[in-house]
Amino acid sequence: xxxxMLMIPKGYEKAAPGAMPDAKAIAxxxxxxxxxxxxxxxxxxxxxxxxxxxxxxxxxxxxPKVTDGPFAEAKEVLGGYWMIQVKSRAEAIEWAKRCPASxxxxxxxxxxxxxxxxxxxxxxxxxGAREQELRDELQKKR
Amino acid sequence: xxxxxxxxxxxxxxxxxxxxxIAGLARMVRDVGLAEELAQDALVAALETWPKKGVPDSPxxxxxxxxxxxxxxxxxxxxxxxxxHEELAGEMxxxxxxxxxxxxxxxxxxxxDDIGDDLLRLVFVAxxxxxxxxxxxxxxxxxxxxxxxxxxxxAFLVPEPTIAQRIVRAKRTLAExxxxxxxxxxxxLAARLASVLEVIYxxxxxxxxxxxxxxxxxxxxCEEALRLGRIVAELVPKEPEAHGLVALMEIQASRAxxxxxxxxxxxxxxxxxxxxxxxxxxRRGLAALARAEQLEGRLGPYALQAAIAAxxxxxxxxxxxxxxxxxxxxxxxxxxxxxxxxxxNRAVAVSMAFGPAEGLELVDALTxxxxxxxxxxxxxxxxxxxxxxxxxxxxxxxxxxxxxLTRNARERKLLLDRAASSHKFRVLK
Numbered sequence: 001x002x003x004x005m006l007m008i009p010k011g012y013e014k015a016a017p018g019a020m021p022d023a024k025a026i027a028x029x030x031x032x033x034x035x036x037x038x039x040x041x042x043x044x045x046x047x048x049x050x051x052x053x054x055x056x057x058x059x060x061x062x063x064p065k066v067t068d069g070p071f072a073e074a075k076e077v078l079g080g081y082w083m084i085q086v087k088s089r090a091e092a093i094e095w096a097k098r099c100p101a102s103x104x105x106x107x108x109x110x111x112x113x114x115x116x117x118x119x120x121x122x123x124x125x126x127x128g129a130r131e132q133e134l135r136d137e138l139q140k141k142r
Numbered sequence: 143x144x145x146x147x148x149x150x151x152x153x154x155x156x157x158x159x160x161x162x163x164i165a166g167l168a169r170m171v172r173d174v175g176l177a178e179e180l181a182q183d184a185l186v187a188a189l190e191t192w193p194k195k196g197v198p199d200s201p202x203x204x205x206x207x208x209x210x211x212x213x214x215x216x217x218x219x220x221x222x223x224x225x226x227h228e229e230l231a232g233e234m235x236x237x238x239x240x241x242x243x244x245x246x247x248x249x250x251x252x253x254x255d256d257i258g259d260d261l262l263r264l265v266f267v268a269x270x271x272x273x274x275x276x277x278x279x280x281x282x283x284x285x286x287x288x289x290x291x292x293x294x295x296x297a298f299l300v301p302e303p304t305i306a307q308r309i310v311r312a313k314r315t316l317a318e319x320x321x322x323x324x325x326x327x328x329x330x331l332a333a334r335l336a337s338v339l340e341v342i343y344x345x346x347x348x349x350x351x352x353x354x355x356x357x358x359x360x361x362x363x364c365e366e367a368l369r370l371g372r373i374v375a376e377l378v379p380k381e382p383e384a385h386g387l388v389a390l391m392e393i394q395a396s397r398a399x400x401x402x403x404x405x406x407x408x409x410x411x412x413x414x415x416x417x418x419x420x421x422x423x424x425r426r427g428l429a430a431l432a433r434a435e436q437l438e439g440r441l442g443p444y445a446l447q448a449a450i451a452a453x454x455x456x457x458x459x460x461x462x463x464x465x466x467x468x469x470x471x472x473x474x475x476x477x478x479x480x481x482x483x484x485x486x487n488r489a490v491a492v493s494m495a496f497g498p499a500e501g502l503e504l505v506d507a508l509t510x511x512x513x514x515x516x517x518x519x520x521x522x523x524x525x526x527x528x529x530x531x532x533x534x535x536x537x538x539x540x541x542x543x544x545x546x547l548t549r550n551a552r553e554r555k556l557l558l559d560r561a562a563s564s565h566k567f568r569v570l571k
Contacts, residue, residue, distance in 0.1 A: 038258070039158065040372035043422060083422070085365060090150035091157050094201075 002043065002085050002112035003092035009079040010104035014070060015050035028100040036084060041095065047080035079105075083112065148193045155201040156185055160288040163205055165260035168323050171213060174267050175313030178285060180216065184209035262377045263323050269338040270321050277312040278341045279348075280305050286373070287366050296359040298348065335378065339387045339444060342370050346391050350398075353406065364395055375430070385434035386445025392427030393451040396420040407552055412460040424455045443479040446471055465495035482511045490523055498530035518547035522557060529564055537564040 012019075021029075036042035048054075051069035058065050071077075086092050089111065096107045143151070160181060167177035187208045188201075198204040268282045283289045283297075291309065295302040326334040349363025368391050375384040400418035403409050431452050434445040441449065450471045457463045472488035485508055493501020505524050514520045525540030541561035545554045 038373065038376045040369035040376075043426065085369070087157055087362075087365075088150065088154060090147075090154035094151065094154035094158055 001087070001089075002083060002114065003089070004110050004112055005082040005084065005092070005096050005099070006108040006110060007079045007081060007101070008076050008106040008108060009102075010076075010106070012050055012079050013074045013077045015052060017050065017053045019050050019052075025100075025102065032098065032100055033082075035098070036082065036095065041084045041086055043083040043085050045080065045082040048078055051077050076106075143196065145193045148197060149189070151197050151201075152185070152188055152192060155188075155197070155205070157288045159202040159205055160185075161261060161264065161286045162202070163209055164285055165264040166206065167209055167213060168264060168267070169260050171216075172323055174264070174285065174316055174323065176216070178313070180209050180212045181205075183212040187212075258377060259325070261373070262325055265338055265374060265377065266325060266334055267316060267321055267323055269334075269341045270316065271334070271337050272319050272321060273312050273315060275341065275344060277308050277315075278337070279345055280308045281312045282341055282370070283345065283366060284309055286370060289366070293359050296357045297363050299356075299360070335381055335383065338374060339371075339383060342367050342374065343387060343391070343444070345370070346394075350394065361398075364391075364398070367391060368395060375433075379433075380437060382434040382437040382439060383442040383444050385430045385437070386442060386448050389427045389430035389434060389448035390444050390451055392423045392430060393448060393455050396423035396427060396455065407556075411454060412463075416458065416460075419455070427455065428452055440478070441474070443475060446475045446478070450475070463494070465491055469495045482508055482513045483517070485511075486514070486517075486520060486523060493527055493530075498527040502527045502531065516547055518544045518553070518557070520544075521547070522560075525560065525564070534564045538562075 020026075033042065033045060036045075051071055051074065054069045056067045056069070056071055058067065084092060084095060086095065089109070092109050092111075096109050099107055101107060163181045163184065164174070164177045167180050168174045171177055171180070184205045188205060192198070264285060265282075268285050269278045273281065280294055280298075283294050284291070289297075291306045292302050295305040298305070325331075345363050346367035349361050349365075349367060352360035352363070368388070371384070371388045371391055375381075375388045378384050396419045397411070397414060399420065400414040400416070401409050401411075409415075427448065431445065431448045434441065434448070450468055453464050453468050453471070469488065469491040472484060472491050476484050476488055485504065489501045489504035489508070492504055502524070505520070505527060508514055508520060509524075521540040521544040525537045525544060528534070528537035528540060538561045541557050541564065545557035545561065548554050548557065
C-alpha cells in the first residue's frame with residue numbers, strides 16, 4: 001500500500017517568496033531521503049515553494065476565484081511530501097517517526113487511494129477509450 | 143499506546159530493521175541461521191518489554207543491543223559446554239575466557255558500521271546457488287523482507303510446514319557447505335548476481351500470476367520483489383542488470399490494474415486501456431532503465447526486456463508502438479539469451495514491424511522446436527498471422543490446436559472464439 005507523508009512546517013504559511021530551509025536541515029533531510037530509497041520504499045518526493053509564491057483557486061457559487069498567496073486565513077500549509085510503498089499503516093508511521101524534523105514541523109501520514117479501493121461501478125469502463133476515439137477522429141480529419 | 147498498537151509498531155520496526163539486524167549479526171557469528179535466531183530472540187524480548195515500557199526512541203538500536211546480549215549469552219553458554227566436555231576447568235582459563243568475551247564484546251560494538259556491506263553479503267548468501275531456487279526465494283523473503291513463515295506459505299500456496307522445512311533445510315545447507323558470509327569476488331560476481339536477480343524476478347512473477355480472489359499475500363509478492371529489487375540496485379549501483387530488473391518490474395507492475403477486465407478476463411497488452419497504467423511506476427521504470435543504459439557494458443537480458451517493455455510504456459496508443467525497435471531489441475535478446483520463447487516474441491514483433499509474411503516465416507521455423515511442442519502460444523500466434531494473410535482454414539485449425547494445449551479455461555474460450563470467428567470470416571467472404 002502507498003502512503004503520503006505530508007510535511008507541514010509551522011510558519012511556512014508566512015514564509016517570504018524564495019525562502020529555503022538552512023543547509024544543515026537540508027543535509028539531514030537528504031540523508032533521510034537516501035535511507036528511504038535504500039530501503040526500497042520511496043516512490044517519489046517533492047518539496048514545495050512557500051504559499052507566498054502560489055495561489056489558491058476557490059469556487060464561490062461554483063465559479064473559480066483566484067487568490068494570490070500568502071493566505072492570511074491558512075493555519076497550516078504543506079511544505080512537501082514523500083510517497084512511500086509499505087506493508088502497513090504502522091510501517092508508514094514508523095518511517096515518519098524517523099524523519100529528522102524540527103520542533104515546528106508535523107508529518108501527516110495518509111494512505112493513497114488505489115484503483116482497487118473503488119467499486120467498479122463508479123469507474124468508467126474504459127478511461128482511455130474516449131481519448132482514443134478523439135485521436136482517431138483527428139486522424140480522419142487530417 | 144494500546145497493546146495491539148504496540149504490536150503493530152513492533153511489526154513495523156521488525157519489517158524495517160530485521161534484515162540489517164540479521165546481516166550485522168551474521169557478520170559477527172558467521173552463521174546466517176544462528177544470526178536469524180538471535181534476531182528472533184531480540185524480537186521476543188521486544189514483544190515482552192515494549193508493551194509495558196513503551197516503544198524506545200531508537201527501536202533499531204534497542205533490538206541490536208538486545209541481540210548482542212543474546213549473542214554474548216550464546217558464546218558464554220557454548221564455552222561452558224566446551225569446558226564441561228573437555229574437563230579443563232581452571233582459574234587461568236576462566237580468566238582468559240572472560241578476557242575473550244570482552245574482546246568479543248568489543249568486536250560486536252564495532253559491527254554497527256558498514257551495514258550496507260553486511261546487507262549485501264546477506265543477499266548473496268540467501269540467494270546462494272548451493273540452494274534450490276525455491277529455497278532461495280523462501281529464505282530471501284524471510285531474511286530480507288522480514289516475512290513470517292505463514293505469510294510466505296500463503297504467498298506460494300503451500301502448507302506452512304513445507305515452507306518452515308524449506309527454510310530450516312536451507313539454513314542447514316548453508317552451514318554444512320560452509321558458505322562464507324561475504325560478497326563474491328569479481329570473477330564470480332556476475333553469476334552470483336544473476337542468481338540473486340533470478341530469485342527476485344521469480345518472486346515478482348509469482349505475485350504477478352495471482353488471480354482475483356486469492357489470498358492478498360500473493361499479489362503482495364510483487365511489492366516485496368520490487369522493494370528487494372530496489373534495495374539490491376542501491377547496494378550494487380554500478381550493475382546495469384540490477385537496474386534493468388527494477389525497470390522491468392516497475393513497468394510490468396504499472397500495468398497491473400489494466401491487465402484484467404471487470405470479469406477477471408486477461409486483457410492483452412495491446413488492448414489495455416493505457417490510462418489505467420500506473421504512470422508513477424512507468425516513470426520510475428524508465429528512470430531505472432536510463433540508469434542501466436548509462437552504465438558501461440552491453441545491456442543484459444533484464445535491461446533488454448525492460449527496454450522492450452519501455453517501448454510499449456512510451457507509446458500513448460497501441461498504434462504508435464515502435465515495432466521496428468522492439469524487433470531489434472528482441473534480436474539482441476535472442477543473441478545473448480537465446481530461447482524459443484524469445485524467438486516467438488521476436489517473430490510477433492517482426493510481423494508487426496514488417497508484415498505477417500515475414501513473421502510467419504520465423505514462426506514456421508519454430509514449429510519443429512521440441513521445447514514449444516506443448517506451448518499454446520505458438521499455434522495461437524501462427525493462427526493470428528494466418529488470419530492476417532487470409533488463410534482462414536489453416537488459422538482455425540491452429541486456434542483449435544492452441545485451445546487444446548492451454549489449461550487456462552478463460553484462455554481456451556478466447557482461442558475457441560477466435561477459431562469460430564475465422565470460420566465466420568470465410569463465410570462472409
